Amino acid sequence: MTPRTGTAPGMRPEPPARQDSLRTRNLALVLRHIADAPKPLSRAELAAATGLTKATVSTIVDTLVEARLVGELEPRLTRPTGRPAIGLVLDGGAAAGLGLEINVDYLAACVVDLAGVVRHREVVQDDQRGRTPERTCAALADLAARAIDVATGLGLTVAGAGVGVPGLVDGPAGVLRFAPNLGWRDTDVRALLSRVPRLGGLPITLDNEANLAALGELYADPSAPPDFIHVSGEIGVGAGIVVRRELFHGTRGWSGEIGHVAVDMDGPACGCGAHGCLEQRAGQEAILRAAGLSGAAVTSMGGQATVGRIVAAAERGDARTLAALRDAGRALGVVVAGAVNLFDIPAVVLGGIYAPLAPWIAPQVRREVDLRVLWAAWSPVEVRVSTAGADAAVLGAAGSVTHAILREPADWMRRRAQVGGPAR
Amino acid sequence: MTPRTGTAPGMRPEPPARQDSLRTRNLALVLRHIADAPKPLSRAELAAATGLTKATVSTIVDTLVEARLVGELEPRLTRPTGRPAIGLVLDGGAAAGLGLEINVDYLAACVVDLAGVVRHREVVQDDQRGRTPERTCAALADLAARAIDVATGLGLTVAGAGVGVPGLVDGPAGVLRFAPNLGWRDTDVRALLSRVPRLGGLPITLDNEANLAALGELYADPSAPPDFIHVSGEIGVGAGIVVRRELFHGTRGWSGEIGHVAVDMDGPACGCGAHGCLEQRAGQEAILRAAGLSGAAVTSMGGQATVGRIVAAAERGDARTLAALRDAGRALGVVVAGAVNLFDIPAVVLGGIYAPLAPWIAPQVRREVDLRVLWAAWSPVEVRVSTAGADAAVLGAAGSVTHAILREPADWMRRRAQVGGPAR
Incomplete structure (x- = not known):
C-alpha cells in the first residue's frame, strides 16, 4: 500500500512516505528510546516518550523482542492496583x-x-x-x-x-x-x-x-559531553573529533591528525617526513627517550607494560622522567589549545597512554589551555581523562x-x- | 486544508505536511534553482530541473516576479517555431x-x-x-x-x-x-x-x-570548492571554516581563531595573554615591524595603504621586507598545515592582506603544506588566493x-x- 499525501491546486505533493520506511523509522525510534533511557521503560512510558500510540508501541516492542534486540525484565508493580509494568532493556544475549x-x-x-x-x-x-x-x-x-x-x-x-x-x-x-x-x-x-x-x-x-x-569513549561514558576532542597517546598521537555525538570526519575521513601538528617547526625529524611534529615530543617513544627509559628491555615489553614503567619512574620521583612528562604535557597542551581555538570544542579527553599518565600530563595541558584558548577565562574548557582508557x-x-x-x-x-x- | 498521509494498522502517520510549508518549500526550491543556475532558465527548464509540474512552476514564478525576487529577461527563441522562452534571473532591483x-x-x-x-x-x-x-x-x-x-x-x-x-x-x-x-x-x-x-x-x-x-569568498567565487579554510590576514589573523558550503561554527560560534594558535610556544607576548601566537609572526603589524616599516607615518595610513607599502618594498627587492614576508609565510604555512591535518579540509584560501601579499606568502604556505600535511603527496591540498580580497x-x-x-x-x-x- 502506498499512502498519498493530499494536494492542493498548483502544488505538487512531497514524495509519499512509504509504509515500510515508516515501519523502519518507528522501529529505530522505539529502539533508540529503549537504548538511551537511564532506566528501563515500560510500553506505556515508551508511548508517552515517542508520541506513538500504545498499540503501535506494543506491536513494535513485540517485533524487537522477537528479533532478540530487546528483552523484558520481571514485571514490577507501579501502582497498588492494575497490571504490573514490564521494563524493557536492550537484549545483550543475541x-x-x-x-x-x-x-x-x-x-x-x-x-x-x-x-x-x-x-x-x-x-x-x-x-x-x-x-x-x-x-x-x-x-x-x-x-x-x-x-x-x-x-x-x-x-x-x-x-x-x-x-x-x-x-x-x-x-x-x-x-x-x-x-x-x-x-x-x-x-x-x-x-x-x-x-x-x-x-x-x-x-x-x-x-x-x-x-x-573517540567513539569508544562516547559509548563508554554516559556523562561524555556531546562535543569533545579525544586525544589518543600511543606510539603515534591521534585525535577523534566528536561534534553533536557524531564523528567529524573531514572531507575524506582523515581529520584529527594532531600528532603531525607542528609544536616546534625546527624540531626533530618525524616519520612523516616533516619536522617538529607533536608526536616527536609527546608520543610514547619520545617520552621514553626523554626519560632515559628507551632501552631494548623496555620497548620489547609492549605498550601497557611500557607505560607502567613510566608511571613507576614518575611515582618514585625520577627527575628525568618527571621532566620528560612535563615537556610532553606542555607540548600536548600547546597543540590541544590550538585545536580548541580552531574547532571551538569545549572539552578535551586525554586517552591512550595519556590516561595512566594523566597525573603528570593533565596539569600541563590544563595550564596551556587556560593560557592559550581565547575564551578560557570566561567559558572554561574541560580537560578530562578517558574512562575507556587503552582499549x-x-x-x-x-x-x-x-x-x-x-x-x-x-x-x-x-x-x-x-x-x-x-x-x- | 490539511492533507493527511495514509495510515496502516499499528502505524502512526508522520505529522502531515501543512499546505503553507509545502508552498514555502517550493518557493525556496524554485528560487534556489534560479539563483544557482549558470545561465538563465525558462519556466519549462525549471520544471524539468525541480521535478515540479509546469503549472506549479508558473504559479511560483509569477509569485516570485510579483515579489520582485525574480526578473524576466527579453524572450529568446529556442526553436524556429513555437513560443519564445523567457529567461529568469534574480531581480537585483528591489x-x-x-x-x-x-x-x-x-x-x-x-x-x-x-x-x-x-x-x-x-x-x-x-x-x-x-x-x-x-x-x-x-x-x-x-x-x-x-x-x-x-x-x-x-x-x-x-x-x-x-x-x-x-x-x-x-x-x-x-x-x-x-x-x-x-x-x-x-x-x-x-x-x-x-x-x-x-x-x-x-x-x-x-x-x-x-x-x-569566508562567506564573502564563497559568494564571490563560483569556483570556490565546497570545503575550504579561508584565512584572513589583518592586524588580527582569523579563519572561517567552510564545510559543504556552510560555516563550521563550533560549539559556541568561536571556531577559526587561527591567529591564536601557537607557532612558537616561547615566542613574543600576544594581546590575548599567551605567547608565540601566529598573529605575532604573521599579522599585519608583525610583518611591518619585522620589515622595519612600522613608523607612525605608515601605521596612520591605515590597512590598504599599509599593505601597499609592504608590496612596494617587496617589489623593489628590499631584503628586510622579503625576509619578513618569508618568515610570516612560513609561520602561516606551519599553522595552516596543522589546521589541514586537524580538519582534513583540502583547500586553503589566502584572504585579507595575504591576497595582495600572495606572491611572497603563498609559496611559503605551499611549501609547509606540502611538507607537513600527512596526505599532501598523493591527495594535494589546494592553496589559492581570495577573489573577494580585502572587502x-x-x-x-x-x-x-x-x-x-x-x-x-x-x-x-x-x-x-x-x-x-x-x-x-
Whole structure:
C-alpha cells in the first residue's frame, strides 16, 4: 500500500512516505528510546516518550523482542492496583559486534554485545613494525577467530567487525592509505581479513584508531559531553573529533591528525617526513627517550607494560622522567589549545597512554589551555581523562557495529533472516 | 486544508505536511534553482530541473516576479517555431543586504543587491584602538545611514544588516564577547546600532569578521570548492571554516581563531595573554615591524595603504621586507598545515592582506603544506588566493542578508508585506 499525501491546486505533493520506511523509522525510534533511557521503560512510558500510540508501541516492542534486540525484565508493580509494568532493556544475549585493532606495537580483539557489555577481550603485545600487512592481518585473524568462537560459545551472533588501524583510511574501499609508523601504504586490510574463512561474509568496516577511540569513549561514558576532542597517546598521537555525538570526519575521513601538528617547526625529524611534529615530543617513544627509559628491555615489553614503567619512574620521583612528562604535557597542551581555538570544542579527553599518565600530563595541558584558548577565562574548557582508557579504539570498533544495529534495526533483522534465524 | 498521509494498522502517520510549508518549500526550491543556475532558465527548464509540474512552476514564478525576487529577461527563441522562452534571473532591483564591518583600523559598509551586485561600498581607514564601543558604533552608524540613503536612491529596500566584528561573538544575543585587538568585552553591538533611528527596526545579525570573510569568498567565487579554510590576514589573523558550503561554527560560534594558535610556544607576548601566537609572526603589524616599516607615518595610513607599502618594498627587492614576508609565510604555512591535518579540509584560501601579499606568502604556505600535511603527496591540498580580497568580510556580511532571503523567500515576502509593499 502506498499512502498519498493530499494536494492542493498548483502544488505538487512531497514524495509519499512509504509504509515500510515508516515501519523502519518507528522501529529505530522505539529502539533508540529503549537504548538511551537511564532506566528501563515500560510500553506505556515508551508511548508517552515517542508520541506513538500504545498499540503501535506494543506491536513494535513485540517485533524487537522477537528479533532478540530487546528483552523484558520481571514485571514490577507501579501502582497498588492494575497490571504490573514490564521494563524493557536492550537484549545483550543475541547480537554482538567484533572489534579489531592493528596498532604499532599490539593487536587487539573484543566482543561487545548489544547491551554494551564487553564479553571478551584479548590484547597481544607484539611490535608490528617491519612486518608485512599479510603477516599482521593473519595474526589479527587468529585473534578474530578466537573472539568469534568465544562469542558463539556465549550464544552470540557476531553482526560485523570494525577494524581500527593507525593511519589514514579510505573507509568505503576498506583500504589503509598510509600508516607512517608501520610504513604501510595502500593496504587493502578488508580484503586481507576477508580471505580468512572465519571472517569471509562478515561485514567489515575500517576506520582510523583515533576516530574509533573517540567513539569508544562516547559509548563508554554516559556523562561524555556531546562535543569533545579525544586525544589518543600511543606510539603515534591521534585525535577523534566528536561534534553533536557524531564523528567529524573531514572531507575524506582523515581529520584529527594532531600528532603531525607542528609544536616546534625546527624540531626533530618525524616519520612523516616533516619536522617538529607533536608526536616527536609527546608520543610514547619520545617520552621514553626523554626519560632515559628507551632501552631494548623496555620497548620489547609492549605498550601497557611500557607505560607502567613510566608511571613507576614518575611515582618514585625520577627527575628525568618527571621532566620528560612535563615537556610532553606542555607540548600536548600547546597543540590541544590550538585545536580548541580552531574547532571551538569545549572539552578535551586525554586517552591512550595519556590516561595512566594523566597525573603528570593533565596539569600541563590544563595550564596551556587556560593560557592559550581565547575564551578560557570566561567559558572554561574541560580537560578530562578517558574512562575507556587503552582499549578505547577496539571497544569503539566493536561499538560501531552494535550502534549500527541500534540505528538501523530493520537492516539487521533483514540480514539475520537471510543468514538463518535468531542466534539460538 | 490539511492533507493527511495514509495510515496502516499499528502505524502512526508522520505529522502531515501543512499546505503553507509545502508552498514555502517550493518557493525556496524554485528560487534556489534560479539563483544557482549558470545561465538563465525558462519556466519549462525549471520544471524539468525541480521535478515540479509546469503549472506549479508558473504559479511560483509569477509569485516570485510579483515579489520582485525574480526578473524576466527579453524572450529568446529556442526553436524556429513555437513560443519564445523567457529567461529568469534574480531581480537585483528591489531587495538588498547592508554589510557593515568594524575592524581594528577601519570601518566599512556596503550594499549588495539580491543578484549579488555590489551597489555601494565605503571604507573609512581610522584606527579604532582606544575608542569606546559607543564612539565606534556611532561612526559606523554614519556609514550605515549613507549606505541606506544610497540604496533608497537606487530604488532598493534594505532587508537587514550583517555586521562583522574582529572578535568572539554571541550571535543570538548580538553581543561581541571579546575583541583582543580592540580591548572590548561584552559589547552589545546590536543594541548600540539599533538605537540609531535610521537602523531601528532593521534586523541586525552579528558575526566574527573571519567567518563573514569566508562567506564573502564563497559568494564571490563560483569556483570556490565546497570545503575550504579561508584565512584572513589583518592586524588580527582569523579563519572561517567552510564545510559543504556552510560555516563550521563550533560549539559556541568561536571556531577559526587561527591567529591564536601557537607557532612558537616561547615566542613574543600576544594581546590575548599567551605567547608565540601566529598573529605575532604573521599579522599585519608583525610583518611591518619585522620589515622595519612600522613608523607612525605608515601605521596612520591605515590597512590598504599599509599593505601597499609592504608590496612596494617587496617589489623593489628590499631584503628586510622579503625576509619578513618569508618568515610570516612560513609561520602561516606551519599553522595552516596543522589546521589541514586537524580538519582534513583540502583547500586553503589566502584572504585579507595575504591576497595582495600572495606572491611572497603563498609559496611559503605551499611549501609547509606540502611538507607537513600527512596526505599532501598523493591527495594535494589546494592553496589559492581570495577573489573577494580585502572587502570579503563586509561583502559576506551583506551577502548573509541576501542569502537569507534566497533561503527563505516566504519570510521576506511576509515581512515586506508588513513593512508596506514593494520597493518602488
